[in-house]
Amino acid sequence: MMASQKAMLHRxxxxxxxxxxxxxxxxxxxxxxxxxxxxxIFSLYAVSYNMLLGYAGLLSFGHAMFFGWxxxxxxxxxxxxxxxxxxxxxxxxxASTTVMGLVVGVLLLRVKxxxxxxxxxxxxxxxxxxxxxxxxVTGGDDGLSIATPTLHLGFTDLVVSHGPNLYYxxxxxxxxxxxxxxxxxxxxxxxxxxxxxxxxxxxxxLGYNTHVSRLILFVLSGALAGLAGSFYAILNSFVSLDAVSxxxxxxxxxxxxIGGTGQFLGPVVGAFFFTYVQNFLSDLTDNWPLxxxxxxxxxxLWVPGGLAGLAAKLSSGRKDEDPDGxxxxxx
Amino acid sequence: MGEAAVFFLHGLAYAGLLFLVSSGLTLxxxxxxxxxxxxxxxxxxxxxxxxxxxxxxxxxxxxLVISPxxxxxxxxxxxxxxxxxxxxxGHVHELLLTFGLAYIIQEAVKxxxxxxxxxxxxxxxxxxxxxxxxxxxxxYRLFIFCLSALLGLSMALVLFKTRIGIxxxxxxxxxxxxxxxxxxxxxxxxxxFAVGAxxxxxxxxxxxxxxxxxxxxxxxxxxxxxxxxxxxxxxxxGGAVLASFIIxxxxxxxxxxxxxxxxxxxxxxxxxxLVLKPEGLFGEKQ
Numbered sequence: 001m002m003a004s005q006k007a008m009l010h011r012x013x014x015x016x017x018x019x020x021x022x023x024x025x026x027x028x029x030x031x032x033x034x035x036x037x038x039x040x041i042f043s044l045y046a047v048s049y050n051m052l053l054g055y056a057g058l059l060s061f062g063h064a065m066f067f068g069w070x071x072x073x074x075x076x077x078x079x080x081x082x083x084x085x086x087x088x089x090x091x092x093x094x095a096s097t098t099v100m101g102l103v104v105g106v107l108l109l110r111v112k113x114x115x116x117x118x119x120x121x122x123x124x125x126x127x128x129x130x131x132x133x134x135x136x137v138t139g140g141d142d143g144l145s146i147a148t149p150t151l152h153l154g155f156t157d158l159v160v161s162h163g164p165n166l167y168y169x170x171x172x173x174x175x176x177x178x179x180x181x182x183x184x185x186x187x188x189x190x191x192x193x194x195x196x197x198x199x200x201x202x203x204x205x206l207g208y209n210t211h212v213s214r215l216i217l218f219v220l221s222g223a224l225a226g227l228a229g230s231f232y233a234i235l236n237s238f239v240s241l242d243a244v245s246x247x248x249x250x251x252x253x254x255x256x257x258i259g260g261t262g263q264f265l266g267p268v269v270g271a272f273f274f275t276y277v278q279n280f281l282s283d284l285t286d287n288w289p290l291x292x293x294x295x296x297x298x299x300x301l302w303v304p305g306g307l308a309g310l311a312a313k314l315s316s317g318r319k320d321e322d323p324d325g326x327x328x329x330x331x
Numbered sequence: 332m333g334e335a336a337v338f339f340l341h342g343l344a345y346a347g348l349l350f351l352v353s354s355g356l357t358l359x360x361x362x363x364x365x366x367x368x369x370x371x372x373x374x375x376x377x378x379x380x381x382x383x384x385x386x387x388x389x390x391x392x393x394x395l396v397i398s399p400x401x402x403x404x405x406x407x408x409x410x411x412x413x414x415x416x417x418x419x420x421g422h423v424h425e426l427l428l429t430f431g432l433a434y435i436i437q438e439a440v441k442x443x444x445x446x447x448x449x450x451x452x453x454x455x456x457x458x459x460x461x462x463x464x465x466x467x468x469x470x471y472r473l474f475i476f477c478l479s480a481l482l483g484l485s486m487a488l489v490l491f492k493t494r495i496g497i498x499x500x501x502x503x504x505x506x507x508x509x510x511x512x513x514x515x516x517x518x519x520x521x522x523x524f525a526v527g528a529x530x531x532x533x534x535x536x537x538x539x540x541x542x543x544x545x546x547x548x549x550x551x552x553x554x555x556x557x558x559x560x561x562x563x564x565x566x567x568x569g570g571a572v573l574a575s576f577i578i579x580x581x582x583x584x585x586x587x588x589x590x591x592x593x594x595x596x597x598x599x600x601x602x603x604x605l606v607l608k609p610e611g612l613f614g615e616k617q
Contacts, residue, residue, distance in 0.1 A: 250434060
């Protein structure tokens, strides 16, 4: 009885949330809608990051290399192949990020733990250096501005570079990617990555090729971040080196950790929280990163499960069985 | 020939600076298994403190002594009241904590000292040049190299020839056993972390007059120091010496020979070491 009621409530909640997402353009002004769209894009970025941190237990300090690579490949594709359909450019950007993730992953996944964390940072710095030096392609410090083509739907062409159309386009594609990430963590392959984190030796005895599983997750996580990056480019009609900078890596780390690494939706909560709090604080003071950093340290010290962990703890009314907040997908 | 000698000396000076930063980093990592992301931020703080001391007193030597002492206190505080608290949650949380600290220090520095780069002039014989086998070279760069050589030697002496060094090395190998022998291991940890912070503060003071003082100085040396300790083998002092030398010279000659690829050269070398010997030149197999 209780269980079926709970499941019912769950379904009603999801339906309500979806309906709310669909009517957002009527509820929000154009500035607020743009902010909301940005939060949706960052949600995917954070979800992709949490696949590494929460699910595989791999702490990366270089996720912006995928985000930025996706954004720049998208912009470069648009600028160098005039007349390419929008989805074609997006797919090319994701494909190029996938290849890059494969190359980087093969090199980086040779090490684990702290050396891995540190090498991801070094590779992020390398990709950033390429961005600055390769001026003829990336525009260097000037960045690249893009004109987003219309979306061909067969019967009509939609302008999706701004406003409600951009919001619905983002919601559809980015939302589908988030849903796919969720689905992936439920598959046997996604679950095996969890088990590898818990006991790699045992998984190897059971016959799993743990290197390949980890590499697949790493590449998928990079590809999703690349998708988020190309939507970030559409949103701003511009790509700057900021997209591939260490700051962008820091951003996703703060979002994911503040939101909570223990639940799938934690990073989404974190992305929305970060986007809105940053927007609020930056109106008040130029030193908002200081407040954000202090908040982050406070979370690390006292609320390691993040906001989502805190919410789960409060709603269930019992002690969290996962106080370190790293057992994603094991609920 | 003269030009090559100058670039070799440039490389040596930068290698000295890199060693000053990475020795503390690798010491703390070898000891506590904590990679301190805030290490380069301590280095930056050291430079800024030195700048302020120099503004008030005009005495560089005073700055070279006082700034590391302040960093020693900050390091002890961070270990005792922050790092030790998250130790139970595991390494990921320790890394995240130091990362958050680096972020905060970065912003605090911008708030307190502004974002404009500031020159840190030295006076006296340090500001002069010297004729070295026919090459006129600034004394200060040689001074940095001598400083790091002196510091490296004394670190080796303390670690390998004194009782304190024995305790520290023993605590690295088997801290429960050292604890059982009646030595206050948490205190040793705190001491090592504080000394690491002081070392990076010292490096910061030394770097100030050479590179000037600016909020990006932490980020620019952090990645290089990481490359040094990955290449040298994490936790190895000897590895840090060799890797600092290689990176310093590569950086210097890279700028001379391939100005566009000097950055990429370092990463390519690192990737090569990683493929051939993932544990680093002097590292132990995990």
